[in-house]
């Protein structure tokens with residue numbers, strides 16, 4: 001009995017979707033624009049995340065050790081740093097590596113290379129490059145390092161740490177922290193407003209489509225159809241709007257990412273929107289499908305409520 | 310089978326549509342309701358269908374007081390009634406067959422019965438050639454036949470028809486009335502409103518006359534007197 005109703009409701013929904021021609025096309029079109037917007041928001045946020053983390057990765061603070069700092073003390077400090085929850089990674093650069101890097105960076109400067117070669121010993125100390133999970137956490141790490149500077153003393157009684165370059169980087173880091181949180185907040189607000197607008201427009205379109213059927217709904221009631229039997233096909237139509245729109249919007253995103261890649265690769269460096277889109281195609285489609293189906297069905301469900309009273 | 314007991318209806322805008330109306334309808338009767346425009350005829354029919362509820366008084370159907378019906382009991386009750394309107398009110402995206410079948414589907418009738426009954430009833434109203442036509446492909450008379458087929462498909466105890474011939478030419482009017490008479494002869498109660506003097510005078514059945522919401526005449530074999 002219930003199964004028979006479900007079958008009839010589903011069939012009526014599909015048939016109405018097909019026969020309602022222009023109304024269905026209009027609703028699908030609006031829902032497609034909505035889901036396209038949602039898709040663009042998804043891609044932008046992935047893009048934003050990638051850009052932010054790329055910039056974040058360029059920031060670190062460096063600990064410069066004295067030349068005679070004992071290796072086991074450096075290791076001890078490294079381990080203590082790694083155990084801090086704020087620290088993302090700690091890179092140890094030995095004196096020899098530091099020299100290689102320094103030489104490499106200055107290979108065109110004959111004077112520097114020559115002076116280096118004349119020195120009896122490697123003038124550079126070992127270095128730790130520390131990266132925090134969030135830019136705002138560098139402050140805490142710097143404080144920790146300052147405490148360590150007093151504790152980590154060699155046999156001679158002098159600190160093994162020559163300098164920490166936090167103060168120098170502080171301005172850049174602070175500014176970056178501010179920018180990142182502003183961009184994230186702005187992005188969130190923009191997504192919220194845009195998403196909400198898109199949803200309202202779709203809901204209104206579906207409401208209009210159902211408004212067009214209000215007299216037929218009255219007839220169905222008078223012929224003895226129950227509320228759920230009348231409502232069912234409209235909800236199925238909403239589902240069809242969502243499914244069709246998800247497919248169309250996913251396709252429409254392809255040329256968009258293609259175009260964005262071609263106009264922005266030089267600007268944004270390593271993150272490629274097209275590659276991101278193609279490798280996350282399934283996930284993007286599922287998100288749009290889910291959004292579309294829920295939006296279509298829920299809109300229909302509530303839009304028809306008024307006429308079922 | 311239908312009882313109106315001191316029924317009054319005042320719409321929210323304070324217009325009085327029915328004023329203390331009392332009458333009853335026995336099974337197998339054919340009752341016409343006449344009256345000037347705005348007399349309250351449609352309002353009276355809408356009460357039987359539970360589209361409106363009385364402001365005071367009560368309407369009952371057999372032993373059911375319609376005031377007590379709520380929720381799912383309303384559609385179940387409506388399946389015992391067939392409705393016909395002046396403007397046909399077919400479902401525009403459904404064929405003649407599907408319009409008639411809809412009333413059965415909504416009542417949960419199995420598919421095999423629908424497949425045999427619907428063509429039979431459409432043949433009864435003379436539409437066997439237009440089974441697969443959509444409403445926009447049908448003439449007014451043909452649409453009203455589909456509507457009648459839809460109204461009788463569930464073998465209702467009573468047919469309620471609000472100016473069923475209001476939009477039809479004399480030939481179609483005559484034929485539709487003949488169909489209604491035939492349905493009545495087969496044992497279904499019919500309640501119809503009309504402005505057509507000719508129909509009333511040739512029918513020779515019971516006539517209830519309303520005037521500004523009050524019942525002013527109720528004649529066993531009535532004439533159209535206004």
Ligand SMILES: Nc1ncnc2c1ncn2[C@@H]1O[C@H](COP(=O)(O)OP(=O)(O)OP(=O)(O)O)[C@@H](O)[C@H]1O
Nearest residue numbers: 320322324325326345346347348349350351352353
């Ligand atoms: N939904 C409504 N809200 C307010 N007033 C209404 C409503 N429906 C009907 N009326 C009023 O109630 C009175 C009776 O209307 P009704 O439709 O029952 O008349 P009728 O006899 O069917 O007229 P007609 O012959 O023109 O169809 C009229 O004065 C009308 O204006």
Ligand SMILES: [Mg+2]
Nearest residue numbers: 350351352471
């Ligand atoms: Mg009327």
